[in-house]
Amino acid sequence: MKGAVLAVGSELLLGDVVNSNAAFLGRQLAAAGVEVISSVAVADDLPRLVALIHHHLLESDLVVLCGGLGPTVDDLTRDAIAAACGAPLVHHAEIEAELVEKFRRYGVPMPEAVLRQAQVPTGAEALANPVGTAPGLWLPFNDKVLLALPGPPHELAAVAAPVWPRLAELTGTVVTTRQVLVSGLGEPLVAEAVEAVITLPEGVALSYLAGGAVVRVRFTASGDPSVLEPLVAAVDAALADKVWGHDSDTLDGVVHAALAARGQTVAVAESLTGGLLGAALSERSGSSATFRGSAVAYATDLKASLVGVPEAVLAEHGAVSAETAAALAQGARSTLGADWGLAVTGVAGPTEQEGKPVGTVFLAVAGPEGTDVVERRLPGGRDRVRALTVTAALDLLRRALGNG
Amino acid sequence: MKGAVLAVGSELLLGDVVNSNAAFLGRQLAAAGVEVISSVAVADDLPRLVALIHHHLLESDLVVLCGGLGPTVDDLTRDAIAAACGAPLVHHAEIEAELVEKFRRYGVPMPEAVLRQAQVPTGAEALANPVGTAPGLWLPFNDKVLLALPGPPHELAAVAAPVWPRLAELTGTVVTTRQVLVSGLGEPLVAEAVEAVITLPEGVALSYLAGGAVVRVRFTASGDPSVLEPLVAAVDAALADKVWGHDSDTLDGVVHAALAARGQTVAVAESLTGGLLGAALSERSGSSATFRGSAVAYATDLKASLVGVPEAVLAEHGAVSAETAAALAQGARSTLGADWGLAVTGVAGPTEQEGKPVGTVFLAVAGPEGTDVVERRLPGGRDRVRALTVTAALDLLRRALGNG
Numbered sequence: 085m086k087g088a089v090l091a092v093g094s095e096l097l098l099g100d101v102v103n104s105n106a107a108f109l110g111r112q113l114a115a116a117g118v119e120v121i122s123s124v125a126v127a128d129d130l131p132r133l134v135a136l137i138h139h140h141l142l143e144s145d146l147v148v149l150c151g152g153l154g155p156t157v158d159d160l161t162r163d164a165i166a167a168a169c170g171a172p173l174v175h176h177a178e179i180e181a182e183l184v185e186k187f188r189r190y191g192v193p194m195p196e197a198v199l200r201q202a203q204v205p206t207g208a209e210a211l212a213n214p215v216g217t218a219p220g221l222w223l224p225f226n227d228k229v230l231l232a233l234p235g236p237p238h239e240l241a242a243v244a245a246p247v248w249p250r251l252a253e254l255t256g257t258v259v260t261t262r263q264v265l266v267s268g269l270g271e272p273l274v275a276e277a278v279e280a281v282i283t284l285p286e287g288v289a290l291s292y293l294a295g296g297a298v299v300r301v302r303f304t305a306s307g308d309p310s311v312l313e314p315l316v317a318a319v320d321a322a323l324a325d326k327v328w329g330h331d332s333d334t335l336d337g338v339v340h341a342a343l344a345a346r347g348q349t350v351a352v353a354e355s356l357t358g359g360l361l362g363a364a365l366s367e368r369s370g371s372s373a374t375f376r377g378s379a380v381a382y383a384t385d386l387k388a389s390l391v392g393v394p395e396a397v398l399a400e401h402g403a404v405s406a407e408t409a410a411a412l413a414q415g416a417r418s419t420l421g422a423d424w425g426l427a428v429t430g431v432a433g434p435t436e437q438e439g440k441p442v443g444t445v446f447l448a449v450a451g452p453e454g455t456d457v458v459e460r461r462l463p464g465g466r467d468r469v470r471a472l473t474v475t476a477a478l479d480l481l482r483r484a485l486g487n488g
Numbered sequence: 489m490k491g492a493v494l495a496v497g498s499e500l501l502l503g504d505v506v507n508s509n510a511a512f513l514g515r516q517l518a519a520a521g522v523e524v525i526s527s528v529a530v531a532d533d534l535p536r537l538v539a540l541i542h543h544h545l546l547e548s549d550l551v552v553l554c555g556g557l558g559p560t561v562d563d564l565t566r567d568a569i570a571a572a573c574g575a576p577l578v579h580h581a582e583i584e585a586e587l588v589e590k591f592r593r594y595g596v597p598m599p600e601a602v603l604r605q606a607q608v609p610t611g612a613e614a615l616a617n618p619v620g621t622a623p624g625l626w627l628p629f630n631d632k633v634l635l636a637l638p639g640p641p642h643e644l645a646a647v648a649a650p651v652w653p654r655l656a657e658l659t660g661t662v663v664t665t666r667q668v669l670v671s672g673l674g675e676p677l678v679a680e681a682v683e684a685v686i687t688l689p690e691g692v693a694l695s696y697l698a699g700g701a702v703v704r705v706r707f708t709a710s711g712d713p714s715v716l717e718p719l720v721a722a723v724d725a726a727l728a729d730k731v732w733g734h735d736s737d738t739l740d741g742v743v744h745a746a747l748a749a750r751g752q753t754v755a756v757a758e759s760l761t762g763g764l765l766g767a768a769l770s771e772r773s774g775s776s777a778t779f780r781g782s783a784v785a786y787a788t789d790l791k792a793s794l795v796g797v798p799e800a801v802l803a804e805h806g807a808v809s810a811e812t813a814a815a816l817a818q819g820a821r822s823t824l825g826a827d828w829g830l831a832v833t834g835v836a837g838p839t840e841q842e843g844k845p846v847g848t849v850f851l852a853v854a855g856p857e858g859t860d861v862v863e864r865r866l867p868g869g870r871d872r873v874r875a876l877t878v879t880a881a882l883d884l885l886r887r888a889l890g891n892g
Contacts, residue, residue: 096514097514099510099511099514099515104506106500111502120502121531123500123528358766358767359764359782360767369870371762377783377794378762378763379781380756382770382776382781383780
């Protein structure tokens with residue numbers, strides 16, 4: 085089954101909004117066995133939208149529209165589908181009743197224009213919207229399908245949720261994906277190690293996605309998914325402690341789980357990251373069970389007064405040094421009262437500091453059995469150095485906790 | 489001048505990468521007077537790429553391709569342009585010499601495949617890439633232009649920088665945009681206030697962009713830009729201290745500038761944001777002149793032991809309270825040694841805390857002349873509440889500093 089994604093909205097062409105829906109739909113459609121051959125952004129312009137629907141119905145079996153289902157006169161997706169498929173809009177009384185009920189619950193008067201959302205092209209099925217007002221639409225058209233989904237990403241995800249299994253059934257393809265998540269090794273070396281130990285069976289695709297100091301080794305099977313298990317096991321064995329998780333795991337999630345399993349906590353002392361490491365460790369709900377807090381000692385003197393780094397260490401070795409990183413980790417552990425102290429200090433740029441070049445970062449982890457320090461030289465500008473430092477720090481703690 | 493944007497890469501259709509280049513190009517092209525009528529993602533598939541270039545040359549005067557200029561066999565943009573325009577690739581010795589020199593500087597051997605980047609379609613001009621290896625391409629074709637830019641966003645921006653003034657000259661349109669940046673007021677109320685005081689002259693467009701607790705009031709003039717000044721002044725006057733900046737200003741930048749002008753510093757104590765507020769205040773280079781650090785007291789007891797909130801305040805009012813927010817701000821100011829202390833405490837969710845619903849946030853600023861506390865009820869899930877809290881806190885400090 086071939087598919088086209090049409091993201092509707094002039095703001096996409098003007099660049100006021102990044103088209104993240106296209107990426108979300110691309111992933112979901114691929115998983116449901118639909119090959120997306122076109123992904124297009126289109127302005128709020130009825131003739132153009134109708135022409136594009138016609139065009140993409142010629143080469144695709146499924147045309148997915150997102151956006152343009154709101155209540156205003158700029159919202160043209162319903163009208164465009166009706167015109168393109170010769171399926172005049174019909175008012176659905178039960179959708180109107182649901183809209184009235186929703187606004188009653190919101191406690192605000194319902195604008196008259198919202199009733200446009202009760203209009204459905206003849207023959208289309210309305211898809212319930214549990215988190216907003218615009219229903220989605222599913223319209224069989226000859227041997228093809230048009231699918232319309234609301235533009236706000238959380239509404240799109242909620243309305244489309246029941247559609248994915250339905251599409252997977254239509255395509256008859258169960259695409260199964262397994263990912264091995266790796267850090268501490270660049271993409272070429274990961275590929276070399278993986279390809280030395282595996283032989284790819286028929287119907288399985290292998291790809292690598294690198295970004296943010298993480299490499300994802302991805303296997304996709306379009307047939308029997310049981311062939312994936314030995315491949316994943318072989319990669320796990322070959323990459324050993326470089327593997328920190330699988331599939332939808334996140335590095336912070338893995339760290340929290342390892343801490344929770346031991347009944348332990350972590351506290352942070354950070355400098356160049358300015359709070360990003362604490363933010364990463366508090367991103368998920370429930371993190372208060374394992375994350376105590378962070379001392380962001382951005383000014384050098386706070387490394388002493390807030391975290392307890394000895395003045396002599398700062399004077400002798402500087403703020404960006406292995407010795408200061410170790411003292412910060414030990415200080416985070418004792419001052420913030422945690423089982424583990426995790427610390428970073430370094431040069432985010434744009435200029436060197438204490439004679440150390442941009443990207444120089446010292447990371448330290450202090451635990452019940454001592455302190456480890458590593459020095460890294462990270463690439464990129466200020467934002468990238470800060471982001472890579474967070475990943476490297478989480479990975480250091482992960483290894484100290486014995487995961488991998 | 490009508491334009492088409494073709495983002496090249498199968499990863500865009502699979503949804504592995506969000507197409508942020510399309511938004512960047514949309515904004516830049518609009519500013520240069522090019523109306524983007526199509527924005528398309530296309531797979532690494534030579535026949536399809538050639539067909540799309542042909543198709544978009546029919547309806548557009550400018551076709552911009554991004555991505556597919558790398559050294560691997562998957563990088564097909566050069567070949568596609570050559571095929572579509574009947575302009576065979578020619579090896580440029582001077583580009584080869586530059587590539588050799590770049591790899592010499594990087595200190596790594598140059599892979600043979602990189603020499604593909606020295607190939608240029610006949611008649612095309614190579615555009616220098618100061619931050620990577622792939623040059624861009626500018627190819628006049630009949631009365632139209634093809635422009636090819638590298639895919640990595642920072643390379644794209646750098647290679648394209650000299651192109652925008654050139655395009656503006658070609659279009660003869662100088663599109664001038666002015667933005668008034670507003671917080672503390674929702675989009676409908678901003679629109680009401682703006683439209684009560686201005687009359688839009690011919691050739692000026694007005695739009696509103698809302699996101700992240702900030703509303704951007706945008707005027708775009710396609711002719712004489714001097715008509716914009718009185719409009720901006722009228723909006724500034726009407727919205728008074730709700731206006732915190734203009735054009736490319738950022739809230740953290742405005743705060744740093746106001747602090748620097750007074751020769752003062754700020755320190756933070758934060759809870760639900762876990763470090764995001766410190767991260768925002770250390771995002772830009774040079775922020776160490778005005779930002780001291782942050783005490784991320786995620787665990788309640790650290791609010792006392794790290795920041796000095798009296799135990800009695802915590803016991804009587806709870807961690808999420810106006811009293812604790814005020815004590816945190818005062819504690820940040822004294823413990824971290826700054827002129828201003830900024831603090832946030834609240835409920836990020838997903839569940840209520842101390843009987844207070846998700847989104848309840850107390851913000852406090854302590855300064856030389858006392859402490860202000862505000863309570864807000866922020867919408868959305870955990871991530872959104874945390875992000876909106878950062879914006880609200882920066883805005884509170886901005887007002888305390890008398891900006892606006």
